[in-house]
Amino acid sequence: MEDLAALGWTADRATGLPGGTRPARVTRVDRGLLTVDDGAVESRLPTGRAVGPVAVGDWVAVGEGRAVAVLPRTSAFTRTVAGRGSDAQVVAANLDLVLVVDSLTGAARLRRVERYLAVAWSSGARPVVVLTKADLCAEVGVGVATVAEDAVGVEVLAVSAVTGAGLDALGALLTPGTTAALVGPSGVGKSSLANALAGELVATTAGTREDGRGRHTTTARQLHRLPGGALLVDTPGMRELALHDDAGLGAAYADVTALAAGCRFRDCAHRTEPGCAVAAGISDGTLDPARYTAWRTLQAQAHRQELRADAKARALEHGRLRARARELRRRPSR
Known part of the structure; x- marks a missing residue:
């Protein structure tokens, strides 16, 4: 072995x-x-x-x-299949690290990073945020600090696949036998980063479109062996990332849930209830109202997904029982 x-x-x-x-x-x-x-x-x-x-x-x-x-999985980055379905899709399995990749070009896309972190925490692996294209950013420190303030309890690294900046810090996490997955939307530099870490061309790359949106270059998920002994899963960009459950929300929004725990009423809806610690946090500037809104939005999405999954399970069981009844009716009387 x-x-x-x-x-x-x-x-x-x-x-x-x-x-x-x-x-x-x-x-x-x-x-x-x-x-x-x-x-x-x-x-x-x-x-x-x-x-x-x-x-x-x-x-x-x-x-x-x-x-x-x-064989039984120890972790899995799982999302709901794109569209209106309720089925789970395992993007990559048996991971030690989930590298949530975004770009330092343009304004920080905090809500998008939060969504990926919620799924990453739910996977059972350790999430790390990797901000690419540091060579194209005039204020790398500011960009990292902005994301780090939002990504509670998560290491945030800035890298450049062009200059090699930050790759040593990232490489230090990729120890022999460690499996990491690159996840994120198209155009943020996942393929370029995979090539830089591998030291050879393992994924095709393309520039962003004129409208600034990313191009799909990776068309299939693939596991690569890295020179240092780690393993890296490169994944295609995801236009949709729907939560399959709410298991990672508590960790991704640890600051919000900590505030909510201090509310006077256990069933506080965080609107107009007296003694609401969340409302107080928004009022005194401790909590960004946009972050709170994103938390509630993802909670609602996860709840709807749970209801859809339950409805599908009920429909399948109902169908099974009807099929069983038809089979019994077809049998001759004894």
Whole structure:
């Protein structure tokens, strides 16, 4: 298992490995095919529906030339699928670090960073904010301080894939066997950062559009081995990042929840109730009202997602019962 250790394998994972199979890590997922690394060689394997959804970073059990099971995950960056559905989509699995990437060009996009941090905290991995394109920013310190004040309890790093500034500090987090994922919207420099960390071209890059919006360059999630022994998942830009649950909101908005804990009434709605510590924080400037509004918005979105998921579960159970009733009616009387 020594070669597997370089891929992040730990001895405790062996308890979930079915007999007669060997472990391998998923480095890429294509329709009906997985690219896996078993520590010695990468290979392409088919997978059946019985295995269930597989994500980049997953550990799978390989037997008879195919993936036969997904081993239990220790963490997963999960969002709700784009559109109006309620299904969860695992973007990357078994992560140690989630690198939330945004750019230092233009005004700080705090609400966007907060949303990514909420999902990152929910993943079970450690979030870090990485602000790219430091070479294009005249006041890097101000940009970092602005985001750091908002990203409570999270390390914020400024880097440049062009000049190499900040890459040593980021590289110090990417220790051997550590798995990190780059997440963020298109155009913030994820692919350029992946190339800089890898020391070679592992992802295509493109400039931003004339309207300032990013271009999609990474089209598939992929796990790369870095020269220092860490592993990096490069992900395509996400136009939508819907929370699948509210598990990460408390950490992402720790300052807001700390204030809310001091309200006079446990069920305080933080509007006009007497003794509301949140309202007091907004009044005295302790809490940015825009941050409070974002917190409430994400709470509402997570609640709606929970209701949709419950409704889907109820509909599936109702359908199962109806199918069972039809089957009983078709049987001859005894």
